[in-house]
Amino acid sequence: MAQTAHTSPASRRPALGRLALSLIRRADPTPAVALRPLPAAAPAPDRTQDETSRQGSHRSSPRARGAHVQIEALSHRYRGMKAPCLTDIDLTVTPGQIVALVGRSGCGKSTLLHLIAGLMQPAQGGVFIDGNRVRQASPRWVMMFQAPSLFPWMTVTQNAALGLRFAGRAGEIAKRVPTLLEMVELTPYAQRNVQDLSGGQQQRVALARSLATEPELLLLDEPFSALDAFTRASLQRDVRRITRELGLTVVLVTHDITEAALMADRAIVMAPEPGRVVADTPLNPGLSPDDPRRRDCPQFEAGRARLAEIFETLAGR
Amino acid sequence: MTDATLHDVSDEDAAARRAHALSWLHSLGIGLLGMGLLLALWALGGWWIANTPGMRAFSQLAPGPTLERLWQMAQRGEIWSMSWPSLYRVGWGLALAIAIGVPMGILIGRLGWLRDLTNAPFQFLRMISPLSWMPVAVMAFATWDGAIIFLITVAAVWPIMFATAAGVRRIDPAWLKVSRNLGANPFHQLFYVILPAIAQDILTGIRLALGIAWVVLVPAEFLGVSSGLGFAINDARDSLDYARLGAVVIVIGVIGYALDMLCMLAIKRFSWLRSET
Numbered sequence: 001m002a003q004t005a006h007t008s009p010a011s012r013r014p015a016l017g018r019l020a021l022s023l024i025r026r027a028d029p030t031p032a033v034a035l036r037p038l039p040a041a042a043p044a045p046d047r048t049q050d051e052t053s054r055q056g057s058h059r060s061s062p063r064a065r066g067a068h069v070q071i072e073a074l075s076h077r078y079r080g081m082k083a084p085c086l087t088d089i090d091l092t093v094t095p096g097q098i099v100a101l102v103g104r105s106g107c108g109k110s111t112l113l114h115l116i117a118g119l120m121q122p123a124q125g126g127v128f129i130d131g132n133r134v135r136q137a138s139p140r141w142v143m144m145f146q147a148p149s150l151f152p153w154m155t156v157t158q159n160a161a162l163g164l165r166f167a168g169r170a171g172e173i174a175k176r177v178p179t180l181l182e183m184v185e186l187t188p189y190a191q192r193n194v195q196d197l198s199g200g201q202q203q204r205v206a207l208a209r210s211l212a213t214e215p216e217l218l219l220l221d222e223p224f225s226a227l228d229a230f231t232r233a234s235l236q237r238d239v240r241r242i243t244r245e246l247g248l249t250v251v252l253v254t255h256d257i258t259e260a261a262l263m264a265d266r267a268i269v270m271a272p273e274p275g276r277v278v279a280d281t282p283l284n285p286g287l288s289p290d291d292p293r294r295r296d297c298p299q300f301e302a303g304r305a306r307l308a309e310i311f312e313t314l315a316g317r
Numbered sequence: 318m319t320d321a322t323l324h325d326v327s328d329e330d331a332a333a334r335r336a337h338a339l340s341w342l343h344s345l346g347i348g349l350l351g352m353g354l355l356l357a358l359w360a361l362g363g364w365w366i367a368n369t370p371g372m373r374a375f376s377q378l379a380p381g382p383t384l385e386r387l388w389q390m391a392q393r394g395e396i397w398s399m400s401w402p403s404l405y406r407v408g409w410g411l412a413l414a415i416a417i418g419v420p421m422g423i424l425i426g427r428l429g430w431l432r433d434l435t436n437a438p439f440q441f442l443r444m445i446s447p448l449s450w451m452p453v454a455v456m457a458f459a460t461w462d463g464a465i466i467f468l469i470t471v472a473a474v475w476p477i478m479f480a481t482a483a484g485v486r487r488i489d490p491a492w493l494k495v496s497r498n499l500g501a502n503p504f505h506q507l508f509y510v511i512l513p514a515i516a517q518d519i520l521t522g523i524r525l526a527l528g529i530a531w532v533v534l535v536p537a538e539f540l541g542v543s544s545g546l547g548f549a550i551n552d553a554r555d556s557l558d559y560a561r562l563g564a565v566v567i568v569i570g571v572i573g574y575a576l577d578m579l580c581m582l583a584i585k586r587f588s589w590l591r592s593e594t
Contacts, residue, residue, distance in 0.1 A: 119498065142499065145495070149491040149494075151492065151514075152590075153516075153589035162499055162501075166496070166499055166505050167500055195589075209499065210499075213499070
């Protein structure tokens with residue numbers, strides 16, 4: 001695993017979590033290592049080293065470009081609400097890592113994702129991406145929602161090209177969008193209206209649209225929960241494959257244990273009232289990151305069962 | 318297997334096209350039948366007028382003389398010369414109503430406080446017949462054209478504004494969130510999300526507004542001006558030329574119908590909602 005080689009201060013924390021003898025790490029409200037955000041001017045110092053190391057291991061990726069995400073002493077409460085919906089969240093996601101936030105509804109996992117995306121601002125603490133505090137939405141970190149929310153007056157190509165258009169990069173559309181559509185296997189539908197597509201295909205368009213601006217971080221807010229089982233399985237597989245090929249950092253919010261085990265390298269278990277992290281565990285440590293993670297693979301099934309057990313014990317009623 | 322499937326598909330295609338053509342012919346037939354009924358009713362009225370003592374002066378209003386006069390007017394190019402000033406005034410009035418109504422409608426739809434603030438005054442103003450502004454308009458504008466365009470604008474602005482506001486309120490909030498997430502600024506949101514999303518609502522508002530504007534136009538042209546369809550009606554009445562009166566009425570109806578059809582086509586063109594067909 002490339003990530004274990006990191007020695008930079010920013011990535012020490014998850015390494016600690018991973019090296020812990022116990023697979024279950026109780027979230028410590030007072031971290032032993034005081035974490036400082038990286039200086040705003042300097043990008044994460046381990047980036048170049050990280051990219052070279054990962055380029056070596058995945059030949060299919062032209063350049064690896066995952067974001068480093070650090071959440072520091074973050075608390076949030078909605079206006080007019082007495083109880084905080086998130087308390088003392090400290091979390092680091094290293095570049096290229098795929099992390100699942102799992103928890104029952106109301107544990108604040110979706111709120112946390114919105115805060116990372118900059119679609120909301122936390123009451124206390126902050127989110128730092130590559131050392132810079134997140135203050136607003138940006139095409140560098142893109143969120144995908146449960147509903148594909150495509151624009152029904154546009155074709156598949158026009159939808160996928162939207163981020164480039166907004167970024168003033170319309171010149172790249174002709175070159176980049178066909179590549180994206182090929183990646184999500186929608187090339188034959190390029191000129192079709194999105195209303196002609198099935199739910200799964202629409203979510204694939206949404207994925208292409210999210211990836212168009214070459215984001216470093218993909219935030220998935222239960223993006224497959226409205227799909228049927230077969231479509232969901234193929235999208236789970238393809239999203240993992242594509243994001244790994246691109247080297248993206250991914251944060252996935254889900255209430256589906258199997259989905260977390262299928263897609264993520266690491267699971268953060270959250271509990272409600274107040275929303276907090278109760279466990280942080282690696283997933284499938286024995287399997288290669290490129291393993292297809294079939295349900296009939298005993299190692300995968302064991303990992304899934306363990307996550308389910310952690311979830312049952314710690315995630316609240 | 319593939320051949321059979323292809324064959325079936327093209328067969329189904331042809332069947333669908335036949336069914337479509339059939340239903341189109343059917344609706345055309347019904348439409349023609351309706352117009353025929355109207356013509357028959359008109360002929361009946363003409364016959365009644367011609368055979369009622371004391372009404373005979375109006376007998377020229379019957380279909381025969383009216384259509385004959387219409388043909389004459391068409392040959393002399395009179396139809397065009399009387400319609401053009403009216404179309405010019407309606408065009409300007411409608412353009413101004415769109416220029417005011419669409420931005421106002423978007424603001425009212427987006428801003429709750431503005432909606433609350435303007436609701437009562439707008440509903441109040443909307444209920445005042447635009448023609449009651451006639452004396453004010455005549456005083457306020459240097460030209461008669463200006464006054465008429467003002468009256469048409471006042472009549473047409475409300476349906477456009479309210480239809481736009483209703484459309485904006487129905488926009489899926491997820492579209493705005495997604496576009497913001499993709500890096501859209503407010504300008505992008507307006508031109509790539511809001512306006513395309515409500516194009517159909519705006520056009521429906523314009524269609525309603527056009528109907529009202531066309532109705533208001535004729536009485537507005539009764540005063541002052543010496544051109545246009547309203548003037549032609551007034552002129553025909555003053556010169557007791559009832560065949561001409563009838564012919565102008567037909568011109569007004571046909572143009573209004575044609576403009577409405579144009580709006581319908583535009584709505585069809587810009588509608589992104591899938592119909593059941």
